[in-house]
Amino acid sequence: MVAHILKLKLRLLGNGFKRSVGQLVGVIIGGLYALGMITLLSAASWATAAENPFPGQLTVIIGSAVVLGWAVIPPLLTGVDLTLEPARFVHFGIPTKVLAPALVLAGFISVPAILTVLGLLGASMMWRLEPAVLAVAMVSAVATAVMAVLLCQYLTIMATALRAKRRFRELTFALLFLLLVSVGPLLSSVISAAENISDWVNPISEVLAYTPFGAFAALPGALAAGNYAQLTLCAALGVIYLAGLYLLLVRATGAATVAPPPQQRAATARGLGVFKIVPATPTGAVMARALVYWLKDPRYAIGVLMVPMLPLIFWFAGRQSGDYTMMFLLGPLIGILLGFSISADVSYDNTAFALHVLTGVSGRADRAGRVAACFTIGIVPLLLAATLPAILSDQLWRLPGDLGLTLAAFLIALGVASVASARYTYAVPLPGENPMKTPPGNGLRIALTQLGTMGVMAVLLIPVVIPYVFAWVNQSPNAGFIALGVGLALGIGLLLGGVILGGKWFERRQPELMQAVMINR
Known part of the structure; x- marks a missing residue:
C-alpha cells in the first residue's frame, strides 16, 4: 500500500x-x-x-x-x-x-x-x-x-x-x-x-x-x-x-x-450593508458590490495593506541612508497602486460577472461604480500620504505639487484601468484561493498587460511631472500650483474619458469578457 x-x-x-x-x-x-x-x-x-x-x-x-x-x-x-x-x-x-x-x-x-x-x-x-x-x-x-x-x-x-x-x-x-x-x-x-x-x-x-x-x-x-x-x-x-x-x-x-474537516459554509447576510448607503442606481449597485470586494475579499488585500506598509518601508530606508526623499513620493505611488488595482476587477468577478451581463448594466455604470468604490476607499489615505510628509518636514511649499502629482496619478490610473479591464483579462486566483497564487501559464500575459498599463499611465503623467519637478528643484510653490491645476484638469479629463471609452468597450465585449472569465477558472 x-x-x-x-x-x-x-x-x-x-x-x-x-x-x-x-x-x-x-x-x-x-x-x-x-x-x-x-x-x-x-x-x-x-x-x-x-x-x-x-x-x-x-x-x-x-x-x-x-x-x-x-x-x-x-x-x-x-x-x-x-x-x-x-x-x-x-x-x-x-x-x-x-x-x-x-x-x-x-x-x-x-x-x-x-x-x-x-x-x-x-x-x-x-x-x-x-x-x-x-x-x-x-x-x-x-x-x-x-x-x-x-x-x-x-x-x-x-x-x-x-x-x-x-x-x-x-x-x-x-x-x-x-x-x-x-x-x-x-x-x-x-x-x-x-x-x-x-x-x-x-x-x-x-x-x-x-x-x-x-x-x-x-x-x-x-x-x-x-x-x-x-x-x-x-x-x-x-x-x-x-x-x-x-x-x-x-x-x-x-x-x-x-472525521474530515467541515466544508466552508456560506456567510449569513444580515441587512443590506453598504447597499443601503449608496444611491439606488445601477452605478450605486456596482459601487456597493465593489466596496464589498474591497472590504472582504482577501485578493484586494495587497493594495490595501501596501498603504500603511509603504511609509514604513520608506522610513526604514531613509533611516538607514539618512535621505527621506522617497517619503515625498508616497502619494503618487499609492495612487498608482490603488488605481491600477481595479484593472483586474472583471477577472476577480469570475462567474459573478454574469450578473452584469444578465441584468444589462450599462458600461458607463459598471466603470463608474468600480471607480467610485476605489475612490472611496483610497482618497483619505491618499490625501494623508500627499500632505503629511511636507507638513512634518516643515516644507509647506511642497504641498501644491505633491497634491497635484498624487491626485493626477490616482485619477489617471483609475481612467486607464477602467479601459484596460474592459479590454484585457488574465487569470487571477479564484475566489477563496490563496491571494498570492499565480495561475499556471499566465505569467507572460500578466506581465505584458501590467507593463503596458503602467507604461501608459507613466506617459500620461508627463504633463504633470514637468511642473512638479520644476517646483521641486526650485522650491517654487507657484510651479506647484501649476502642477496641481494641470494634475486636476488632466486627471479628471482622463478619468471621464476612461469611463466613457471603457464603458463602450465593456458593452461591445461583454460576451468575450464572460468567456474569458469562464476560461480563467
Whole structure:
C-alpha cells in the first residue's frame, strides 16, 4: 500500500507538468534557477570554508530558517500538496499505521522538498576541511529537512479546518504579507544596532540550537568545537522532537481520515450593508458590490495593506541612508497602486460577472461604480500620504505639487484601468484561493498587460511631472500650483474619458469578457 501511494504521488506530480506547456516551461525555468542558486551557495560554502568565522552559528541559523519557513509559509499561505491530503482517504479504510508513513514519504516527492534537501547538503560544504564533521553535517542536513517537511505536514493538517473559515485565511494572509514586507527592514535595524556580527549571531544561534528548528543543525558545530555535552544533548533533543512530531502527525492523520474537516459554509447576510448607503442606481449597485470586494475579499488585500506598509518601508530606508526623499513620493505611488488595482476587477468577478451581463448594466455604470468604490476607499489615505510628509518636514511649499502629482496619478490610473479591464483579462486566483497564487501559464500575459498599463499611465503623467519637478528643484510653490491645476484638469479629463471609452468597450465585449472569465477558472 505504501508503494502504491508513492506511485500515485509520482503519477500526480508527472501529470501536473502535462497540464500546459506554459506551466512545464515555468517549472523548468524555476527549477533551473533554484538549482543554479543552490550551486552558487554550495560553491560559496566550499570556497569560504577556511575563512568562515561562524560556521557553527551559521549552520544553526540556516537550518532554523528552513524549518521555520516550512512551518509557517506553506501551511498558512498555500498548504502542502492537497492531492494527498489525509481527508481524501476517508472512504478507503486504509489503516493509519500504513497511511501515515506513506504520506510522510510522499511529502518528499515534490520539487520544494528535493530542493530543500539539496540546499541544506550544499550548505554543509562549509565543513569540508573536517571530514568527520562534514559527515555529521550531511546527516544533520537530511534530518533537518525531514523535520521541516514533517512539521509542515502536521501544521497543514491541523490548519485544514481553520482554512475553511474565510476570516482565518484573511488574517493569516495579512499577517504573513506584513511579515514578508517588514522582515527586511527589521533585520536591517537589528543588524545595524549591533556593533559587530557576533552580537546577534551568537545569541540567536545559542537559543535556536535547543529548539526543534535548530537541534539537528547544531550537531556539526558542537562536534567541531569539541563540546560533546552539547552534541549529545542536541542529538537527543532532535530525536525526541522528531519522534514526538511523527507521533503527532500519525494521530492527526488518523483523526483526519475519521472525521474530515467541515466544508466552508456560506456567510449569513444580515441587512443590506453598504447597499443601503449608496444611491439606488445601477452605478450605486456596482459601487456597493465593489466596496464589498474591497472590504472582504482577501485578493484586494495587497493594495490595501501596501498603504500603511509603504511609509514604513520608506522610513526604514531613509533611516538607514539618512535621505527621506522617497517619503515625498508616497502619494503618487499609492495612487498608482490603488488605481491600477481595479484593472483586474472583471477577472476577480469570475462567474459573478454574469450578473452584469444578465441584468444589462450599462458600461458607463459598471466603470463608474468600480471607480467610485476605489475612490472611496483610497482618497483619505491618499490625501494623508500627499500632505503629511511636507507638513512634518516643515516644507509647506511642497504641498501644491505633491497634491497635484498624487491626485493626477490616482485619477489617471483609475481612467486607464477602467479601459484596460474592459479590454484585457488574465487569470487571477479564484475566489477563496490563496491571494498570492499565480495561475499556471499566465505569467507572460500578466506581465505584458501590467507593463503596458503602467507604461501608459507613466506617459500620461508627463504633463504633470514637468511642473512638479520644476517646483521641486526650485522650491517654487507657484510651479506647484501649476502642477496641481494641470494634475486636476488632466486627471479628471482622463478619468471621464476612461469611463466613457471603457464603458463602450465593456458593452461591445461583454460576451468575450464572460468567456474569458469562464476560461480563467
